[in-house]
Amino acid sequence: MASPVGTPAGLPTRMSADARRAQLIEVGWELLQSRPIHEMPLDEVAAAAGISRTLLFHYFPTKADFYLAVVATMGERLLRPPRIPAGAAPVERIRALVDGFVRLVERNRLSYTALVRGAGGGDQRVVDLIASTRDALVPRWLDAAGRENASALTRLALRGWLVGMEETVIAWDPQSVPRDELVNHLTASFLTELELAEGRH
Template sequence: MYLVSTSKTRASSRRTRMSPQARRDQLIALGLEMVGNRPLEQVSIDAIAEVAGVSRALLFHYFESKQDFHVAIARAQAQEMLDCTEPDHSLGDPLLVLGASMAAYVDYVTENRSAYMALIRGSASADPAMREVFDHTRSVMAGRVLEHAPALGIEPTPVVQMTAHGWIAFVEQTTISWLTDPVITREELLSVITEALPALATVVGAAVPAG
């Protein structure tokens, strides 16, 4: 996990000499903590430098620009989300694996909605590096789905692969809409997003010939 206590981080950074990688990780951790309660674009270099107990100039030693720093924060946040939603293959049944992963996803987004929204906005960013973070995250999630397609009796054809990516977008938007206006329960939300995948993939797989 990247989240750390700012008071402990400030104190320790002034007491000990940190390696370049440890310092960089610390700065990203502080950025992740700040993005938990404010938009990413409002995470300032000055605020991070003050909390870390370093100069503004030193921070630019580790990151080429403010945007580069923001991309590093988004990348760390995306990896944290992927780690939290890693499928538990010990559950056996692909639908149980999917359900558990989606439950972890909904809980993560609920607890980190500000940081997650920053990642989602990256899809429309003018910065190719920010878009790459978003695209990579979605590709990993879609890949996890396709890994279990054969166990569900679904051949992972190009059309099914496209459908998996579309389902990920559906999950993202549905979850964000639910956070904004929770007109259904968490359990009902999970039912909607998990049951939509096999139904959608089966219909597409049956309608479009393989190859």
């Protein structure tokens, strides 16, 4: 067995509770990127961390809890809101958000898909987590566009638009569509969709 992840050289096994938790989440995250959750035995997580399986259950009562913790932690880390130019026009601010997301996927394609893949994993709490994460995104984008008090239709439509954008960027092949073209289109698409939804509320 290779030396445990997150420990200097396999020697020290005893850790503080917080450090252990963090390490386990880190290890789980590594493994999750190469295989879906139900193909990831806790045995392997424990082995990769250099501890016994039992200890894992000491920190996370069930496998689902562990999975939820991993997804929640990494979701926060990945979706940390990008900086948007404060004084710029709405177009530029939206473009910044789009560009930020495209860059996110470019850099972490594997991680990101692994994260979203979890939505179907089956655990209701994970589904809810992803749903609420998406919900939280809508006001942020609305804010960047300089809108407030959006109608129900607007919020619904933008939520759908965001999911569509996710899919678009993930399915995007840089060889057939240049990056600029993608970002331009998505930016214009968002603003158009917003106007359309607001125009008839």
